[in-house]
Amino acid sequence: MAGIFIGCGKDRQDNSNSNGQTTFTVGFDAEFPPYGYKDDNGEYVGFDLDLAQEVCNRQGWNLVKQPIDWDSKDMELNSGTISCIWNGFTMDGRVDDYTWSSAYIDNSQVVVVKSDSSVKTLADLAGRVMVVQADSSALAAFTGEEAEDKNKELCASFASLQQVSDYNSAFMNLEAGSVDAICMDIGVASYEIKARSGKFRMLDEHVSSEQYGIGFKKGNTQLRDEVQETLNEMLADGTFNKIAEKWGLEDSICLGKEGADAVMKSETQAQASQSAAQQFFKVVGQLSSGMAASLGIFVLTLVFSLPLGLLIMFIRMSNLKILRAISKIYISIMRGTPLMLQLLVVFFGPYYLFGVSLSYSYRFYAVIIGFSLNYAAYFAEIYRAGIEAVPAGQREAASVLGYTGVQTFTRIVFPQMVKRVLPPVTNEVITLVKDTSLAFALAYTEMFTLAKQVAAAQASIMPLFVAGLFYYIFNFVVAWFMEKLELKLGYYK
Known part of the structure; x- marks a missing residue:
């Protein structure tokens, strides 16, 4: 009941600390490098967290980095415990569920297999066991309402489509041979393959393409507009590009490009309702x-x-x-x-x-x-x-x-x-x-x-x-x- 009242109490999902400074709480998956993860020093770092920190610095906000269970992200957002979901968050298939920022990163879903695997193309995945993260864009690419027919057919050819809570579990399953392939974001895949010393490789064919945005609670346009305006300023003065170069994502930037703000401009409040x-x-x-x-x-x-x-x-x-x-x-x-x-x-x-x-x-x-x-x-x-x-x-x-x-x-x-x-x-x-x-x-x-x-x-x-x-x-x-x-x-x- 408390969560419901908090969620309905106000649109702007931020609070103030004891010093009167506005608190901006970013919800993220702490096992999603290079967008957000815990480094060797025990600190939460990543491309999206650096962007959020720069936004807070310019707005005079206090940034709180809040790791969340990805399956519970909507409850976290709607209850007001986080201000937004900012963590390589795919807009595809979720357009009507959140109030979105402009897209800022172009991303693709790719397939990772063992280096010695006989799988060379997507067609070779027939009869194999595929694993994805629960409620991920990879899962949506295969089973979502907006999934392409070719991907639905590919999914139907799998021996099984499994879900895990995080990518570390996915790679453990793949290394042990209990699954044959992982479908995941290209940025995360590149980081994981590099970090795991050549034990895995990425297929050349991509499953789907998508864009990342910042997800706010539906209707919370005030906070979204403040963050979006600051991001545009960072893009104009080159700060956004510098942060992207730091994390090797400069080639994936789409903020400010034609069509990047299409979802933000066309968002609708209409949703189909059902009785309890x-x-x-x-x-x-x-x-x-x-x-x-x-x-x-x-x-x-x-x-x-x-x-x-x-x-x-x-x-x-x-x-x-x-x-x-x-x-x-x-x-x-x-x-x-x-x-x-x-x-x-x-x-x-x-x-x-x-x-x-x-x-x-x-x-x-x-x-x-x-x-x-x-x-x-x-x-x-x-x-x-x-x-x-x-x-x-x-x-x-x-x-x-x-x-x-x-x-x-x-x-x-x-x-x-x-x-x-x-x-x-x-x-x-x-x-x-x-x-x-x-x-x-x-x-x-x-x-x-x-x-x-x-x-x-x-x-x-x-x-x-x-x-x-x-x-x-x-x-x-x-x-x-x-x-x-x-x-x-x-x-x-």
Whole structure:
């Protein structure tokens, strides 16, 4: 609600600091060189950030460089947390979604492959796996409403079109062999190829051409005009060209050229509207495949992690010190490192450790393996706590009565352990439902990732609310089922 009020409160998206100086907050992708990225000194630098700094210097503003999740850029802009999106931001396919500056850079979408790849032309990409950044102009070039027919046909020929959150992940996938090519902006491609020591090359054919502009909140013409006027001044006195030369982009400048301000002059406020109910059911349909993917991860993780946790628990309680030590180290690593990192290790480990090329199908298996190994460690400790809560006298009494060790465990200890561990196991199961969203670290599209992509494409927060509703309902059902099971096993009460 606060975000809505802030977004509707005023058109001019800037604020003032304690000194009364206007704050100009630029939203950018911090992994998009040479337009915006973090250098070796830990500073945010880039062509667009230098332009923004010069604009602020001339206007007397205080520049705030705000890295953002690219999938959430529209929510950042509409809520007023950033003043504009300035980061190699493609105008094509987004003309009616923002108030635009004049185009200032001509750009093309190109394809990057391994240096030793057999792919020489775009036609050679048939039957291959292509990867793009989520909600990027490369994705729009293949699947957008304004995509050219030739690119749609090319996309249809791919074995698969995958999406990742950033280009570093894309290059890791390409190097490991899990994808065959990356489609990306030519400026970023040139920088990455140069930085990665000749491991990759760029195809001569371009997928599409486009222009970059600065995106402001729809209707915020006041701030746009102030920034545009300053950019024109920088172009006139040569400052704009000097900054472009610094970043090797002097040949791509289009600011001031004929047609560069066509979008800015012809912008319209008209947008097709739908009722809330229509939007809701449309979004549910779009997210259905992601819901199925999340459910698949959830079910298969439980199927493998619950019994695996029991096995690890036995090892943890073994009389052999070496086995106990190994299980302790395993549990420590699984609980002490991020699940996202573990997923990356499971997926990329075979390539970087043993040089084994990865197939596309391994992506799903890596997700299940990573989740199962992680949750098994937590379940093992929960099981151990449940067993140790059973009084030792019961095991001693069973031994006196002639029960074997297996009989004692299965008939006396295990049933009581199950009743005791149900509440903490329920907590872990509920957490698992939400953790399925981490599968996107391996470019596996589950529901929340799909919701972010749809939200970015529609410039609407509705898909995220629908995803949240799904998580809540699913967790409510899980909690209800586990509560009924807990009551059923609570016969001792």
